[in-house]
Amino acid sequence: MQSPDAKPAQAHCGAVVDYNSTMICQPRIVALLLIGFLMLHGACTRPGAAAGGAEPAKPSGRILLARGDALYIANADGSGERKLVDGVAAELPAEWSPDGMEILFFKRGAKSADVWVIPADGAGEARNLTHVEAGTCRSPAWSDDSTRIAFMRDNPAGLYTMNRDGSNPRKLTHDGQREQRPSWSADGKFIVYGELVFIDESAADKFRMELLLARADGSGVSKIPTGEGPTDMAEFAPAGMKVAYRGQRRGNDEICAVDLGEGAAGVKGAGALGAGATGAGANSATEINLTKSKEDERDPRWSPDGNRLAFWRRAGAEEELWTMKGDGSDAKKATSVKAAAHPGAAEWSPDGKFLAYGSDDGVWIVAVAGDDAPRSLAKGGGAVRWRK
Numbered sequence: 001m002q003s004p005d006a007k008p009a010q011a012h013c014g015a016v017v018d019y020n021s022t023m024i025c026q027p028r029i030v031a032l033l034l035i036g037f038l039m040l041h042g043a044c045t046r047p048g049a050a051a052g053g054a055e056p057a058k059p060s061g062r063i064l065l066a067r068g069d070a071l072y073i074a075n076a077d078g079s080g081e082r083k084l085v086d087g088v089a090a091e092l093p094a095e096w097s098p099d100g101m102e103i104l105f106f107k108r109g110a111k112s113a114d115v116w117v118i119p120a121d122g123a124g125e126a127r128n129l130t131h132v133e134a135g136t137c138r139s140p141a142w143s144d145d146s147t148r149i150a151f152m153r154d155n156p157a158g159l160y161t162m163n164r165d166g167s168n169p170r171k172l173t174h175d176g177q178r179e180q181r182p183s184w185s186a187d188g189k190f191i192v193y194g195e196l197v198f199i200d201e202s203a204a205d206k207f208r209m210e211l212l213l214a215r216a217d218g219s220g221v222s223k224i225p226t227g228e229g230p231t232d233m234a235e236f237a238p239a240g241m242k243v244a245y246r247g248q249r250r251g252n253d254e255i256c257a258v259d260l261g262e263g264a265a266g267v268k269g270a271g272a273l274g275a276g277a278t279g280a281g282a283n284s285a286t287e288i289n290l291t292k293s294k295e296d297e298r299d300p301r302w303s304p305d306g307n308r309l310a311f312w313r314r315a316g317a318e319e320e321l322w323t324m325k326g327d328g329s330d331a332k333k334a335t336s337v338k339a340a341a342h343p344g345a346a347e348w349s350p351d352g353k354f355l356a357y358g359s360d361d362g363v364w365i366v367a368v369a370g371d372d373a374p375r376s377l378a379k380g381g382g383a384v385r386w387r388k
Contacts, residue, residue: 066382
């Protein structure tokens with residue numbers, strides 16, 4: 001019979017302790033029960049544990065880091081860092097091939113600058129793909145199937161393409177802004193790029209950046225219909241013909257988009273190449289202002305599935321990293337940093353759960369959901385690229 005002073009059995013994180021058991025009087029068993037209870041209790045209340053005691057998601061894959069004049073490869077948790085190559089022009093980001101096999105970068109010589117490539121595993125030597133005698137080749141971009149490379153050249157100026165091994169270089173246009181990386185459509189048929197267009201000799205800004213669309217086979221080019229004001233930082237979505245970019249609208253920089261769709265068929269033929277094509281053959285697509293905020297935004301980047309965009313928003317003395325759906329809805333802030341740290345464009349993890357960015361105070365990773373503080377990945381800033 002239980003005495004009036006008996007205590008009922010109690011549950012702790014799923015473990016039941018019966019204080020009335022005669023075994024409680026045995027010192028060794030008491031100690032074991034106490035140790036077990038403390039271990040179980042700690043597991044239930046461990047900081048950072050997800051619901052049900054599961055560990056929070058961890059980033060995976062490999063990350064390419066630019067630091068000083070060198071490129072480094074590291075695991076997504078910062079471990080296993082190794083130097084890949086020296087002598088890189090770090091002010092321009094390197095580009096990892098979609099198949100993960102090779103990395104493009106920009107390197108200066110005595111009289112020229114070229115596009116180089118190196119195996120991502122470091123097993124081979126870096127190779128010069130362009131071999132120009134004067135001027136620069138820069139801002140390279142891979143096609144989605146990793147078979148071709150688009151790049152900008154300033155002598156002779158224009159947008160060019162070449163095969164992966166540097167063979168069959170081809171000039172597509174007579175102009176183009178060399179600082180702006182071109183972007184391929186998912187089907188490899190079109191390339192969007194920036195061009196400085198003359199406006200007015202009496203204007204404060206005599207030139208304005210505009211976006212143009214070129215056929216990758218060299219058969220035509222046309223102006224993309226955007227709003228008034230400079231437009232740059234264009235990037236094709238991973239699927240379809242939607243392009244996101246930064247546009248100066250209503251007195252500040254906004255994230256905008258245009259879905260070219262079937263309108264791309266309006267690109268004119270070879271006779272329209274060059275500056276004369278800026279008004280010809282433009283399709284009837286309409287620009288959409290996705291952010292419509294009073295702050296300046298920049299660097300839109302599509303998620304791997306094409307459903308969301310990441311971008312930076314200036315908010316006083318801070319820069320805020322946001323994501324939103326491709327139509328501008330469901331905007332969510334992932335994190336904020338001091339603007340003085342100069343954070344660079346964000347890079348999505350292959351699974352779309354994390355964002356990485358470089359800044360003056362290091363390279364950081366943050367969960368897209370914004371439920372965790374940024375984690376330091378490495379020292380030194382620079383552009384970041386992420387692959388599986």
